[in-house]
């Protein structure tokens with residue numbers, strides 16, 4: 001059985017991409033077959049896995065437009081992860097999709113053809129609530145919401161939850177909200193702890209444990225094109241993602 005997990009938050013810089021790469025690497029380390037999907041035209045996930053987005057001819061853009069099968073776009077990375085990559089072509093594809101039939105179902109249909117090859121498919125959403133994020137939520141079994149607990153970054157959470165509820169009502173009734181993942185967390189401050197508690201209470205959301213600590217090690221990883229886990233072996237951030245991956249796997 002394949003579990004498709006979307007990491008979504010329309011706010012940029014909350015560690016969606018870092019979390020997708022790290023959770024994916026942790027699941028792969030644990031022997032799971034993992035496909036990551038880059039749904040951001042910026043191609044940050046693709047880049048962070050050591051692939052130059054601009055060198056690619058076939059990406060998720062062509063898959064969504066029906067010009068290529070997912071199988072033809074998927075690449076295997078040095079991390080032992082498979083990746084359905086993205087580059088700037090996805091921006092144009094997104095515009096084009098807006099007027100195309102089945103736009104919200106295209107990712108789900110494309111991934112269904114490769115799902116048997118994977119235990120986990122993890123989707124990295126762009127920082128917007130447009131057709132790409134809705135397509136991801138339509139393809140997903142579960143959604144995890146990364147939040148930077150320290151700031152007021154939870155302001156958009158209500159809007160995201162409205163979108164999730166719409167997707168559930170009209171497209172994907174079985175979509176489960178797995179909860180929020182606190183990222184760049186500084187548990188030493190009462191403020192961070194209070195914000196996290198307030199978010200969980202206000203929106204009636206589970207908080208996935210443990211939170212991911214703020215550490216400089218995360219900023220270093222993408223620059224050399226490798227995931228956090230393999231650059232660092234073990235540091236507190238990598239360990240936290242490994243623990244989160246175990247929690248997610250238990251929930252299956």
Ligand code: ADP
Pocket residue numbers: 011012013014015016017018019044127183184185212213214215216218219220237
């Ligand atoms: P998003 O995909 O939501 O835009 P990113 O994953 O690209 O967010 O992360 C934004 C920035 O924050 C990146 O520079 C990343 O290296 C950094 N970052 C992510 N997680 C942490 C962390 N736990 N501690 C410190 N910096 C982090």
Ligand code: MG
Pocket residue numbers: 016017018040044125126
């Ligand atoms: Mg990102």
